[in-house]
Amino acid sequence: MNMASPATAASPTPLVRARDLCVSFATPRATVNAVNGVNLDLAQGESLCILGESGSGKSVTLRALMRLNPPKRTVVTGELNVANQDVMQMTQAQLSQYRGPVVSMIFQEPLSALDPVFTIGHQIAEAIVRHEGISRKAARARALSLLELVQIPSAARRLGAYPHELSGGLRQRAMIAMALSCNPRLLLADEPTTALDATVQIQILLLLRKLQRELGMGVIFVTHDIGVASEVADRVAVMYGGRVVEEAPVEILIRSPRHPYTSGLLGATVHAGTRGTRLTTIPGAPPDLAELPAGCAFAPRCTRAEPGCHKAVPPLLEVTAGHHVRCPVVCPARIQAPINV
Amino acid sequence: MLEYTLKRIAYTIPIGLAVSLVCFMLVHISPGDPIDSIVPPDTPTEVIEQIRAEYGLDRPLPVQYGLWLSRALQGDFGESISKGRPIGPDLWVATKNSLMLAAFGATLGFVIGCVLGGAAGAFRDSWIDKLCLGIALFGVSVPHYWLGMVLVIIFSVQLNLLPSMGMGPTGPWAWDWDHLRFLVLPAVTLSLIPAGLVTRTVRGLVSDIMGQDYITTLRGKGLRTSGIVLHVIKNAAPTTLAVMGLQLASLLGGSILVEAVFAWPGTGMLLNNAIFQRDLPVLQATTLVLAFFFVFLNLIVDLAQTALDPRMRRT
Numbered sequence: 001m002n003m004a005s006p007a008t009a010a011s012p013t014p015l016v017r018a019r020d021l022c023v024s025f026a027t028p029r030a031t032v033n034a035v036n037g038v039n040l041d042l043a044q045g046e047s048l049c050i051l052g053e054s055g056s057g058k059s060v061t062l063r064a065l066m067r068l069n070p071p072k073r074t075v076v077t078g079e080l081n082v083a084n085q086d087v088m089q090m091t092q093a094q095l096s097q098y099r100g101p102v103v104s105m106i107f108q109e110p111l112s113a114l115d116p117v118f119t120i121g122h123q124i125a126e127a128i129v130r131h132e133g134i135s136r137k138a139a140r141a142r143a144l145s146l147l148e149l150v151q152i153p154s155a156a157r158r159l160g161a162y163p164h165e166l167s168g169g170l171r172q173r174a175m176i177a178m179a180l181s182c183n184p185r186l187l188l189a190d191e192p193t194t195a196l197d198a199t200v201q202i203q204i205l206l207l208l209r210k211l212q213r214e215l216g217m218g219v220i221f222v223t224h225d226i227g228v229a230s231e232v233a234d235r236v237a238v239m240y241g242g243r244v245v246e247e248a249p250v251e252i253l254i255r256s257p258r259h260p261y262t263s264g265l266l267g268a269t270v271h272a273g274t275r276g277t278r279l280t281t282i283p284g285a286p287p288d289l290a291e292l293p294a295g296c297a298f299a300p301r302c303t304r305a306e307p308g309c310h311k312a313v314p315p316l317l318e319v320t321a322g323h324h325v326r327c328p329v330v331c332p333a334r335i336q337a338p339i340n341v
Numbered sequence: 342m343l344e345y346t347l348k349r350i351a352y353t354i355p356i357g358l359a360v361s362l363v364c365f366m367l368v369h370i371s372p373g374d375p376i377d378s379i380v381p382p383d384t385p386t387e388v389i390e391q392i393r394a395e396y397g398l399d400r401p402l403p404v405q406y407g408l409w410l411s412r413a414l415q416g417d418f419g420e421s422i423s424k425g426r427p428i429g430p431d432l433w434v435a436t437k438n439s440l441m442l443a444a445f446g447a448t449l450g451f452v453i454g455c456v457l458g459g460a461a462g463a464f465r466d467s468w469i470d471k472l473c474l475g476i477a478l479f480g481v482s483v484p485h486y487w488l489g490m491v492l493v494i495i496f497s498v499q500l501n502l503l504p505s506m507g508m509g510p511t512g513p514w515a516w517d518w519d520h521l522r523f524l525v526l527p528a529v530t531l532s533l534i535p536a537g538l539v540t541r542t543v544r545g546l547v548s549d550i551m552g553q554d555y556i557t558t559l560r561g562k563g564l565r566t567s568g569i570v571l572h573v574i575k576n577a578a579p580t581t582l583a584v585m586g587l588q589l590a591s592l593l594g595g596s597i598l599v600e601a602v603f604a605w606p607g608t609g610m611l612l613n614n615a616i617f618q619r620d621l622p623v624l625q626a627t628t629l630v631l632a633f634f635f636v637f638l639n640l641i642v643d644l645a646q647t648a649l650d651p652r653m654r655r656t
């Protein structure tokens with residue numbers, strides 16, 4: 001697997017390159033700054049996991065990669081290139097050709113993300129008909145082979161099933177089949193297993209990992225679950241208040257997290273790889289995205305905050321190759337010294 | 342689906358019986374003696390009793406009900422007290438006329454409602470939404486016999502474009518402009534309430550559906566707007582059809598005032614006259630036919646809804 005770090009990913013052809021991506025929503029009450037300057041790099045065939053508390057902007061970031069946030073009240077700025085296409089400049093017509101064949105998404109709750117009054121077969125086939133212009137019959141045949149690819153038993157029968165007639169696990173498999181239907185180069189998965197029971201979760205994760213390797217897609221995963229991250233990801237990015245606060249190859253991040261928020265998330269003693277390990281809760285509440293503090297967004301909850309933390313947003317610093325941390329307090333010059341809290 | 346259809350049809354039998362019983366009883370528990378309206382005030386009691394016996398009004402109620410229902414089911418609704426001739430043929434013609442008017446009014450209302458509601462829902466909170474909602478509010482709140490009169494004043498009296506009374510040339514109805522132009526004003530007047538209700542229903546449905554996760558999924562698949570509209574329509578259809586079916590049913594019976602304004606010879610007129618003349622058998626028969634239409638349309642709505650929405654197929 002390609003272990004590209006942000007530094008090297010820029011070289012040949014990065015699949016995804018986002019710079020200073022910002023997303024805000026105009027709501028009647030205030031402007032919600034959900035994503036505030038995210039840089040992302042993903043190589044072909046690489047898999048990145050985005051980790052973070054609820055409300056940290058993970059889903060909004062994923063949707064921004066597809067320009068899928070509600071168009072009317074969303075403002076997106078920054079640079080975004082996917083598969084050598086400038087996504088920010090795309091018209092609605094270009095976007096509708098980009099979504100599907102280039103990038104597609106698996107949603108968290110397959111029951112609500114599938115249309116209840118159309119069959120699974122129809123919903124998979126319509127994307128194929130749309131993008132490849134083949135006949136409905138040929139598209140249905142493709143849909144059948146996709147259902148077999150995602151290991152749905154008695155696939156032919158399920159083509160005619162409605163979403164409510166399938167179990168949660170089968171529904172999520174159908175969703176995956178739908179996302180794969182136009183051979184995307186980038187697959188986005190927004191908490192694809194959260195709605196499922198533990199055993200089904202494992203099966204779906206293994207399936208996704210297998211498909212990613214076989215089809216060579218780039219994958220960006222959003223999850224709450226460290227176990228999931230260590231299972232499927234090459235690299236992990238931790239988000240807080242709409243910013244990436246730490247990013248590193250998965251073993252490094254789990255073994256030696258640097259950012260106080262990451263350490264807090266992973267808990268004092270980390271049993272990495274234990275699937276189902278929920279992120280520890282950190283005292284205090286996530287920041288109000290309508291009124292972000294001027295400095296480090298984590299400062300109000302940080303046990304190691306210093307006066308300087310409240311002044312300006314800390315930069316993302318590289319501590320070791322491929323390991324970036326947004327916290328000057330734990331930056332390289334000071335890591336040498338033993339840390340006493 | 343077949344099993345559900347049969348079951349649902351079977352359900353209509355007890356419903357129909359209950360409805361017929363209510364129709365029958367409503368008339369019998371209403372105050373006043375129907376015989377009073379056809380005889381002079383000083384008629385001897387024996388004569389009154391004799392007339393009463395002729396109409397079968399002296400028998401016990403359950404017997405009257407049984408006789409009335411079994412005859413009604415064979416199309417024999419008895420004789421009109423005021424006109425002294427069989428009710429059946431008159432009722433049949435009136436029902437046909439009302440059905441035609443209601444169908445036109447309901448279809449017009451349905452089309453207007455879908456267009457306005459669809460636009461309002463798709464452009465929620467914009468000026469389009471406010472305009473469409475305003476029209477809908479007007480439709481449901483303005484008294485429609487009043488609007489009927491306004492239309493008559495404008496289009497018949499002032500502009501002299503459309504006729505204001507009746508069903509056109511005597512003789513059988515024909516589908517030509519000479520006859521159809523008589524339908525325009527009453528149908529437009531009648532369409533107002535369903536147009537308003539359907540607008541509000543469709544607006545709510547469309548804006549609700551457009552906020553659903555699966556619409557985001559569809560956008561995420563790269564579907565064009567036309568492809569997404571198809572999903573919105575199929576999701577909105579069951580509820581919209583249900584509202585529409587019930588509206589059609591209530592237009593059938595609820596158009597008394599509009600039929601009176603336009604002198605449209607339908608069930609509304611028939612009921613109107615029957616009420617003022619205390620013509621019990623006509624009242625019973627008309628109510629019964631309308632109620633059966635209601636039950637029948639309910640059945641159709643239920644079956645259509647079940648056919649359209651796979652989630653309702655589990656019984």
Ligand SMILES: Nc1ncnc2c1ncn2[C@@H]1O[C@H](COP(=O)(O)OP(=O)(O)OP(=O)(O)O)[C@@H](O)[C@H]1O
Binds near residue numbers: 027032034054056061
């Ligand atoms: N369409 C929208 N309009 C207004 N605010 C939004 C919208 N979508 C998301 N937000 C806000 O943006 C913030 C980030 O939301 P996001 O869904 O990205 O969180 P998340 O990290 O995915 O959390 P979770 O783990 O709960 O899914 C939240 O405060 C949310 O309320």
Ligand code: SF4
Binds near residue numbers: 296303306329
């Ligand atoms: S910058 Fe300061 S407040 Fe923010 S995480 Fe580092 S130590 Fe804590």
Ligand SMILES: [Mg+2]
Binds near residue numbers: 058059060190
């Ligand atoms: Mg989310």
